[in-house]
Amino acid sequence: xxxxxxxxxxxxxxxxxxxxxxxxxxxxxxxxxxxxxxxxxxxxxxxxxxxxxxxxxxxxxxxxxxxxxxxxxxxxxxxxxxxxxxxxxxxxxxxxxxxxxxxxxxxxxxxxxxxxxxxxxxxxxxxxxxxxxxxxxxxxxxxxxxxxxxxxxxxxxxxxxxxxxxxxxxxxxxxxxxxxxxxxxxxxxxxxxxxxxxxxxxxxxxxxxxxxxxxxxxxxxxxxxxxxxxxxxxxx
Amino acid sequence: xxxxxxxxxxxxxxxxxxxxxxxxxxxxxxxxxxxxxxxxxxxxxxxxxxxxxxxxxxxxxxxxxxxxxxxxxxxxxxxxxxxxxxxxxxxxxxxxxxxxxxxxxxxxxxxxxxxxxxxxxxxxxxxxxxxxxxxxxxxxxxxxxxxxxxxxxxxxxxxxxxxxxxxxxxxxxxxxxxxxxxxxxxxxxxxxxxxxxxxxxxxxx
Numbered sequence: 001x002x003x004x005x006x007x008x009x010x011x012x013x014x015x016x017x018x019x020x021x022x023x024x025x026x027x028x029x030x031x032x033x034x035x036x037x038x039x040x041x042x043x044x045x046x047x048x049x050x051x052x053x054x055x056x057x058x059x060x061x062x063x064x065x066x067x068x069x070x071x072x073x074x075x076x077x078x079x080x081x082x083x084x085x086x087x088x089x090x091x092x093x094x095x096x097x098x099x100x101x102x103x104x105x106x107x108x109x110x111x112x113x114x115x116x117x118x119x120x121x122x123x124x125x126x127x128x129x130x131x132x133x134x135x136x137x138x139x140x141x142x143x144x145x146x147x148x149x150x151x152x153x154x155x156x157x158x159x160x161x162x163x164x165x166x167x168x169x170x171x172x173x174x175x176x177x178x179x180x181x182x183x184x185x186x187x188x189x190x191x192x193x194x195x196x197x198x199x200x201x202x203x204x205x206x207x208x209x210x211x212x213x214x215x216x217x218x219x220x221x222x223x224x225x226x227x228x229x230x231x232x233x234x235x236x
Numbered sequence: 237x238x239x240x241x242x243x244x245x246x247x248x249x250x251x252x253x254x255x256x257x258x259x260x261x262x263x264x265x266x267x268x269x270x271x272x273x274x275x276x277x278x279x280x281x282x283x284x285x286x287x288x289x290x291x292x293x294x295x296x297x298x299x300x301x302x303x304x305x306x307x308x309x310x311x312x313x314x315x316x317x318x319x320x321x322x323x324x325x326x327x328x329x330x331x332x333x334x335x336x337x338x339x340x341x342x343x344x345x346x347x348x349x350x351x352x353x354x355x356x357x358x359x360x361x362x363x364x365x366x367x368x369x370x371x372x373x374x375x376x377x378x379x380x381x382x383x384x385x386x387x388x389x390x391x392x393x394x395x396x397x398x399x400x401x402x403x404x405x406x407x408x409x410x411x412x413x414x415x416x417x418x419x420x421x422x423x424x425x426x427x428x429x430x431x432x433x434x435x436x437x438x439x440x441x
Binding site: 036037040041044045047048051052055056058059062063066081085088089092093095096098099100103106107205208209212213215216219220222223224227229230231233234 | 238240241243246247249250253254257260261264265266267268272276277279280283284287288290291292293297298300301304305307308311312315316319320323324
């Protein structure tokens with residue numbers, strides 16, 4: 001439909017057709033910078049609602065922690081600090097490699113984008129595998145509320161509430177990791193196809209924001225779940 | 237073109253995040269009492285800020301983006317603040333005598349205690365109001381109601397006295413009850429009798 005195309009080009013006021021602007025610039029934006037600013041704001045609004053989503057669970061956590069401090073102390077002692085700590089290191093390292101992937105996109109290093117994204121995904125997978133081992137161990141101990149929970153003798157009964165929140169928070173966090181992993185796989189594929197340039201790499205940067213957000217959630221989960229009242233376990 | 241941080245910035249931030257992770261584990265094993273929790277949260281907030289500012293490039297973003305990111309704290313503070321003020325103050329409102337929960341109950345000094353005379357013990361209404369009655373009524377939600385106490389001890393004032401001297405904690409939803417042994421046997425007996433009598437009579441119409 002050459003007529004329609006011509007009319008389209010006319011309507012946008014560029015007589016040279018589409019050659020006049022960057023192929024990734026949408027028509028309702030003036031410049032690539034403006035377009036990127038809009039994407040960034042949109043992504044942050046999404047992240048804020050994600051913060052509120054986890055915030056509801058954190059509120060439940062706070063309330064029950066105030067009501068049942070003994071259960072929180074006993075429940076936290078059931079968790080493995082070494083595995084939780086290693087996962088913290090793994091996830092923060094994946095944030096570093098994600099930041100380096102975005103930097104590679106900014107500097108136009110096509111191969112480096114793909115490589116850093118693959119490293120990031122590998123670290124994400126490592127996190128999930130370690131988390132899987134932790135869950136499996138909880139299952140063996142019959143510490144999974146709703147499925148096979150069995151209170152240890154002498155334990156505060158509300159340990160079950162602590163573990164429910166542990167599974168809800170870490171489970172939803174792990175789900176976000178899985179979504180992030182798929183997202184990065186798509187971005188890595190696009191980078192492999194050389195879709196990005198220093199002028200336009202918005203999808204890389206936005207996926208990065210999402211990945212860092214998931215990292216931040218874990219930065220709070222680690223002390224809130226694994227490090228409650230640990231001083232109790234060592235002599236004063 | 238947006239700001240491009242040198243690689244060294246990212247490695248420095250990563251190093252700081254690792255150091256702070258080690259610090260939060262170290263601090264968790266120190267005996268800081270109630271401070272353990274705020275310290276852990278503060279370290280997590282610093283770590284999150286480093287990620288937001290440098291890894292997420294907010295330090296180099298537009299003012300609008302910064303405002304948006306900052307608003308997260310406002311929304312979260314509303315969520316936590318409004319919920320907590322509600323939950324934490326519920327027991328105050330349901331206490332018949334205002335902001336009295338068991339833990340905050342003022343102990344009557346020896347001078348404030350009515351004398352152990354037959355007349356005073358025959359009508360312990362005022363003493364009851366200043367002690368048992370500040371938590372136990374027919375409508376209270378912070379302690380077992382009078383009806384509940386009646387069901388348990390209708391004909392056994394001695395058990396009530398025993399409990400008041402050395403209270404245990406059966407129901408975790410209530411604050412622990414403090415001991416009233418300092419009132420002395422005679423007053424406690426009078427109070428227990430009065431309490432069960434009131435409980436048997438039922439709530440005022």
